[in-house]
Amino acid sequence: MSDTPNYQLVQTLLESLQTELRWFICPPEGTREHPATTCMELWLAQPNVTNGIYFIDPNHGSPADAFQVYCDFTAEPKTCLSPLQSQVPVKPWLKESGAGLAFSWLSKFKDGFEFEYPSVDVVQMRFLRLHSRLSSQTIRYLCAPGSRQSGKKREIKFLSDTRNQSYLSTLRDCEPSGDWGSGSQESVFEFESEDLELLPLRDIAVFGNRDITQDFGFTVGPACFS
The missing domain is CATH 3.30.750.130 (Transcription Regulator spoIIAA)
Incomplete structure (x- = not known):
């Protein structure tokens, strides 16, 4: 006592x-x-x-x-929390990039944008994290209709909510396909972290240059806290 x-x-x-x-x-x-x-x-x-x-x-x-x-x-x-815009349009994004090989953030291109979650402000977001122990989010990579994923891989970055950290992964390039039933047209990237400051994701950068002409896009899923 x-x-x-x-x-x-x-x-x-x-x-x-x-x-x-x-x-x-x-x-x-x-x-x-x-x-x-x-x-x-x-x-x-x-x-x-x-x-x-x-x-x-x-x-x-x-x-x-x-x-x-x-x-x-x-x-x-x-x-x-659902993003304001969940669909990144399917188009030849890298045709707008510079001549040299580099990572290009999609938000910097025409029709590009950062992922916004307008339903929650900074203060409420801070308290939501305090009441949570785990965060998760899913993003789907899509090839254009009539295309499929090839065996060629390309690096990709996903910008965290802190905007000074990112996840690094790889995707498979899209290529034309005469057979609609052959090959996969999409990949799923799943993120899960106990570092609650990393999610929700804010942007995507793909490595390449203007010689990469295939169409691709993304579907951004909600950021979930539990």
């Missing part, structure tokens, strides 16, 4: 009591008026809840800054 109060323990107990009291008085419903902190909290309060769009408020503040997310309860509850 000690005469010195354990302030950290007291704070933890108070926060736990505050959460239980809030659930008793006003249980989270996933609505704008009664948002949950995360999809996990919504599932704990309502175990029979189904996948769908719900309001959350990670910073526990006024529901005025609550925002919509997709809650995936298929396995463990995930809070998912």
Whole structure:
């Protein structure tokens, strides 16, 4: 026993009591008026809840800054943020690059863009990460109709949310195919990290030059936190 109060323990107990009291008085419903902190909290309060769009408020503040997310309860509850534009158009992106071999960020080209997630601001994003332990995201690489992936590989970078780190991988070049049933037209890149600052992804860079004329594009999946 000690005469010195354990302030950290007291704070933890108070926060736990505050959460239980809030659930008793006003249980989270996933609505704008009664948002949950995360999809996990919504599932704990309502175990029979189904996948769908719900309001959350990670910073526990006024529901005025609550925002919509997709809650995936298929396995463990995930809070998912969808990009503003999920489809990077299928086109010959590298024809616009310089003459020398280099990585070219798609956002720098005509019709290119960085991936934005407008539903959440910086403060709410910080609190969402504090309530999570794992982040994940999937991006699909697509060849144009009538094309397939060849055996030739090319390096590719995926820009993290910090914008000073990136994932490095390889993709297979697209090539014309007279037989629509032969060969794969897409690849899937799956990202999962306990470093929650890395996701969501912001941009893609492909290594090559203007001599690479094949059409390709990407489908950007939601960034999910659990």
